[in-house]
Amino acid sequence: MKIHPIKAFSDNYIWVIEKDSIAVVVDPGQASAVIAYLEAEALELGAIFLTHNHHDHTDGVEQILALHPGTPVYGPQETVPLNDHILDEGDTFELFEKPVSVLKTPGHTDGHISYLVGDALFCGDALFSAGTGRVFTGDYQAHYDSLQKFKHLKDTVKVYAGHEYTETNLRFAKSIDPKNRKITEALAEVTALRKEDKSTLPSTIGREKEINLFLQAESLEDFIKRRQARDHF
Numbered sequence: 001m002k003i004h005p006i007k008a009f010s011d012n013y014i015w016v017i018e019k020d021s022i023a024v025v026v027d028p029g030q031a032s033a034v035i036a037y038l039e040a041e042a043l044e045l046g047a048i049f050l051t052h053n054h055h056d057h058t059d060g061v062e063q064i065l066a067l068h069p070g071t072p073v074y075g076p077q078e079t080v081p082l083n084d085h086i087l088d089e090g091d092t093f094e095l096f097e098k099p100v101s102v103l104k105t106p107g108h109t110d111g112h113i114s115y116l117v118g119d120a121l122f123c124g125d126a127l128f129s130a131g132t133g134r135v136f137t138g139d140y141q142a143h144y145d146s147l148q149k150f151k152h153l154k155d156t157v158k159v160y161a162g163h164e165y166t167e168t169n170l171r172f173a174k175s176i177d178p179k180n181r182k183i184t185e186a187l188a189e190v191t192a193l194r195k196e197d198k199s200t201l202p203s204t205i206g207r208e209k210e211i212n213l214f215l216q217a218e219s220l221e222d223f224i225k226r227r228q229a230r231d232h233f
Contacts, residue, residue: 001017001019001096001098001117002017002018002019003015003016003017003120004016004018004037007033008028008030008056008060009029009030011163012029012030012056012163012164013162013163013164013199013201014030014034015122016037016043018041018043020096021042021043022046022096023038023044023046024045024046024048024049025045025047025064026050026051026115026122026160027050027051027057027122027124027162028048028057028058028059028064029055029056029060030059031059032060034060035063045064046072047071047072047073047074048061048065048071048072048074048083049074049122050075050076050082051075051114051123051124051125051126051162052076052078052111052124052125054125057124061082062082072084074087075113076088076111076112077111078111078112079111087102088102088104089103089104089113095117098118099117100115100116100117101116103115103116104146105124105126105127107132107135107137107140107143107144108126108132108134108135109125109136109137110137112124112126112146114150116153116157119156119157119158120202121158121160121205122160123160123161123162124162125161125163126143126146126150127146127147127161127212127215128163128165128169129161129166129169129200129203129211129212130169130172130183130203130208130212130213131168131212131230132147132214132215132227134227134231140227144220147214147215150205150208150215151205151215153205155204155206156205156206157204157205158202158204159201159202159204159207159208160202161201161203164199164201166190166194166201166203167187167191167200169212170190170211171187171233173211173213176226176229182211183211186207186210213226
């Protein structure tokens, strides 16, 4: 199984999961680059996975389906009518002979879900490298609980987030915890990657436990304080 990033907008990633000329596309906010990639690589579109209902994750769906009619689209209730398969916490199925588990991970939106495909986590805007999405719902408890689900995954799980926010997140983390060696080292590494326009993803759950201040929050109050500080960074 191969996982390929397609850049969209200024900082989005559309992830393409591939095996044996079949592709599954995660959160196609734009259609043109996805269509071009499928054609260039001679890939058949097997399915579309959606994590939540924000336009930068869904706007390409209808145009892609116009060229690939009948493609199944999976997602939470909040992305209906774009998806014909509605998923929720605990749903399971197989993709490319690997188990897929659905985690309900609200907070950024009310119905946000994440997909654990084998050891690959597609978490949309619920978790970023060294960060997490804004709590647009205002439900900090829900978002904090979502982070606890991520925190209890295996350290080896790879994190495929929806945005390239790692450098800014680490600059924020360093401003909060300037003596943290892990954060300082990660920032230097990520800054070098971004200077060459290289992706900082995937991360891993183990790495995030070391550098992500939001995963490290020991209480809801601590999470709220950090998230609100990040909002104004």
